Amino acid sequence: MTATHPPLRLPLILIGFMGAGKTVVGWHLARRLGLRFLDLDQEIERRAGCTVADIFRTAGEAHFRHLEATLLAEILRRPPAPLLLATGGGVVEDPANRALLAETGTVIFLDPPFKVLVGRIRLAGLARPLADGVEERVLRDRWRRRRPLYREVATLTVGGALPLESQVQRLAERLCPSA
Numbered sequence: 001m002t003a004t005h006p007p008l009r010l011p012l013i014l015i016g017f018m019g020a021g022k023t024v025v026g027w028h029l030a031r032r033l034g035l036r037f038l039d040l041d042q043e044i045e046r047r048a049g050c051t052v053a054d055i056f057r058t059a060g061e062a063h064f065r066h067l068e069a070t071l072l073a074e075i076l077r078r079p080p081a082p083l084l085l086a087t088g089g090g091v092v093e094d095p096a097n098r099a100l101l102a103e104t105g106t107v108i109f110l111d112p113p114f115k116v117l118v119g120r121i122r123l124a125g126l127a128r129p130l131a132d133g134v135e136e137r138v139l140r141d142r143w144r145r146r147r148p149l150y151r152e153v154a155t156l157t158v159g160g161a162l163p164l165e166s167q168v169q170r171l172a173e174r175l176c177p178s179a
Contacts, residue, residue, distance in 0.1 A: 008106055008175055008176070009080065009104075009105050009106045009155075010035075010080045010081060010082060010083065010105055010106070011035075011075075011076070011080065011081055011082075011083035011084065011085050011104070011105040011106075012029075012030075012033075012035065012083070012084040012085070012105060012106050012108060012175070013076075013084075013085045013087060013101060013104070013105050013106065013107045013108065014026045014084070014085070014086045014087065014108050014110060015087050015091065015092060015101065015107060015108070015109050015110070015150050015153065015154065016089065016109055016110035016111060016112075016150060017089045017117050017142075017143050017146060017147075017150075018088075018089040018117070018121055019112075019116075019117040019118070019119075019120035019121040020089070020110035020111070020112060020117060020120075021110055021112070021120070021164045021167060022039075022086040022087065022089075022110055023039050023041075023042075023086050024164050025086075025110060025164055025167050025168055025171070026039065026084050026085075026086035027039075027086075028164075028165075028168045029084060029168050029171055029172060029175075030084035032168065032172045033084070033172060033175065033176055034082070035082045035083055035084045036081070036082060036083050036084070037083075037084050037086070038075070038083060038084070038085050038086070039085075039086045040068065040071060040072060040075075040085060040086060040087045040088055040091065041068075041086075041088045043071060044064070044067050044068060044071055047067075047071070048067065052064065052088075055067070065090070065093075065094060068088060068090075068091060068094075068097075069091075069094055069096060069097055072087070072091060072097055072100060072101075073096075073100060076100050076101075076104040076105070077100075080105070085105075087101075089146070090146070092146055092149035092150055092152075092153060093146065093149065098149060098152060098153050101153040102152070102153045106155045106156070106175070107153050107154050107155045107156075108154065108155065108156055108157075108158065108171065109150045109151065109153075109154035109156070109157040109158070110158050110167065111147070111150065111157050111158065111159045112159070112160065112161055112162075113160075113161055114139075114140060114143055116161045117139075117143065118136055118139060121139070156174070158170065158171060
């Protein structure tokens with residue numbers, strides 16, 4: 001955790017590389033803090049009627065990024081709400097998304113070590129269009145490219161190799177000491 005205590009602004013927004021735990025941490029943290037939880041990728045899937053992997057396969061990454069940016073703007077341009085939003089790992093690659101994230105809510109960067117991320121990605125067995133069948137060095141390059149972008153917009157950063165449950169506990173204490 002960072003040493004400073006930023007003011008809490010809603011919505012809470014989780015960012016980080018694939019495998020960082022945004023969905024799991026987000027769901028548990030939202031429950032603990034009494035916030036509504038929304039996963040950006042899951043909402044895109046619900047609206048599109050197919051999986052993110054299907055969107056990548058049939059329409060391409062550029063189309064997915066358009067859907068992602070449109071939905072992110074729709075959600076974050078609403079009046080502040082008791083919401084915790086988990087974003088996709090690539091949301092920060094779009095400068096307009098970064099600008100929107102930087103001006104909206106409390107942005108929390110989940111930043112476990114790269115080896116932890118790779119372990120989670122490989123163990124999860126989930127369809128991740130930008131990780132499936134990809135060599136570790138390619139993932140590392142993508143992680144290195146995105147990491148400064150996450151830091152650019154983060155209000156606070158949670159690093160280290162903490163188990164996801166411990167991250168939820170520490171974040172809840174940090175964001176809402178009475179939780």
